[in-house]
Amino acid sequence: MYKNDQEDYTFDSVETIRFESISVKDQVKEKEKHIEKLFDQKVSPMVMNPKPRGYRHKAVLSATNIKVGNSFQIRLGLFIEGSKDIKPRNGHYLHDAKIDEVFKTIESLLIKYKFKAYQKRYQEGIIKHVMIRKSFDSGELMVVFATQNNVFPNHRKFINELILAHPEVKTVVQNIHCKETHLVLLEEEKILYGKGFITDAIDGFKFQISSRSFYQVNPMQMFNIYDYALKIAEIKPTDLVVDCYSGIGTLSILASKYAKTVYGLEINSSSVANAITNKKLNNISNVHFIQGDVEDTLEKLNDPIDILIMDPTRDGASLKFIEIVKKIKPKKIVYISCNPDTQIRDIKQIGFMYKLLNIQPFDMFTYTSHVENVILLELK
Numbered sequence: 001m002y003k004n005d006q007e008d009y010t011f012d013s014v015e016t017i018r019f020e021s022i023s024v025k026d027q028v029k030e031k032e033k034h035i036e037k038l039f040d041q042k043v044s045p046m047v048m049n050p051k052p053r054g055y056r057h058k059a060v061l062s063a064t065n066i067k068v069g070n071s072f073q074i075r076l077g078l079f080i081e082g083s084k085d086i087k088p089r090n091g092h093y094l095h096d097a098k099i100d101e102v103f104k105t106i107e108s109l110l111i112k113y114k115f116k117a118y119q120k121r122y123q124e125g126i127i128k129h130v131m132i133r134k135s136f137d138s139g140e141l142m143v144v145f146a147t148q149n150n151v152f153p154n155h156r157k158f159i160n161e162l163i164l165a166h167p168e169v170k171t172v173v174q175n176i177h178c179k180e181t182h183l184v185l186l187e188e189e190k191i192l193y194g195k196g197f198i199t200d201a202i203d204g205f206k207f208q209i210s211s212r213s214f215y216q217v218n219p220m221q222m223f224n225i226y227d228y229a230l231k232i233a234e235i236k237p238t239d240l241v242v243d244c245y246s247g248i249g250t251l252s253i254l255a256s257k258y259a260k261t262v263y264g265l266e267i268n269s270s271s272v273a274n275a276i277t278n279k280k281l282n283n284i285s286n287v288h289f290i291q292g293d294v295e296d297t298l299e300k301l302n303d304p305i306d307i308l309i310m311d312p313t314r315d316g317a318s319l320k321f322i323e324i325v326k327k328i329k330p331k332k333i334v335y336i337s338c339n340p341d342t343q344i345r346d347i348k349q350i351g352f353m354y355k356l357l358n359i360q361p362f363d364m365f366t367y368t369s370h371v372e373n374v375i376l377l378e379l380k
């Protein structure tokens, strides 16, 4: 089980419904106020979401069975917050439109081929979740079926029909659940069609993304965040940069243009495998990826760190990681966070050693309560 499994929870509908009636301007105001309160100071105005609806390039729908006449039929939908119930809902205003089109086709094929949603109580059915990812650059799509056990009857015919309807689907993966779990994706998988990954591009660099690797859900705002983070870092050609929680190596590779050496530290083996391929794909020699928990890998780097970039999951960093940062004293820290509440908790631990120079929120997850925030700390 990976520590980033929280990224794979199904996107629920209730939270977004709460925000549906609030204007984007008011949502942003509320989020800015929240961050100002947390940091107890004025922050830069929020960078607006270039596409406030239809921005999600990764979406998960879960399977349920509904009664139709005298029998049951499969439907795809979203979990209702705080419950195990799935509300059939094919189409969501935050999903990229193409993704929702493909979900519709998949649902009708699942019905046509008489698939049933897996039901724990009766140990019956196969389909648990369907995840779709879309490359911003090429429009390529990846479809992942999370199934109970490894059977997928008629998968060749099913996939042929799917790609006939949507030639943009370049790969189909089956993620196999051999145990009961609340997670969407587990480690075991089988590539049913294509190469098992799609490719995206940022700033002229190519990135391979596989099903279980972390990749930001809102690519347009992701470009703005990376640009800003690298701008405030002011990386010099002599600098050693460490990108903690590096995912598939996007920021490490972008930073390699400016730095002498970059280390990317990441726990998820599938993301690290993508990162190493991405380094080769882009002919880069000054970036090194190390797999492991940042609590172990950061301390093992012997050279003084000029810039530490950190982009942890919503839980923020661990106390142990913060203690290591305090010991090794990087000259600058760029902290990218999708949860300002844990971000402020973490920087309070190191605050007295660093000057807080920038606080820049980004509206990355419009119509949800979440917000991305980037800060710069400089060693006093």
Ligand SMILES: C[S@@+](CC[C@H](N)C(=O)[O-])C[C@H]1O[C@@H](n2cnc3c(N)ncnc32)[C@H](O)[C@@H]1O
Pocket (backbone or CB within 6 Å): 002, 003, 004, 214, 215, 216, 244, 245, 246, 247, 248, 249, 250, 251, 265, 266, 267, 268, 271, 292, 293, 294, 295, 311, 312, 313
């Ligand atoms: C928010 S993502 C950021 C990824 C990357 N910076 C990006 O923009 O695509 C957080 C990443 O931290 C990784 N992670 C979580 N806990 C970790 C840990 N203890 N040590 C190393 N990496 C960890 C996750 O696997 C995930 O890839």
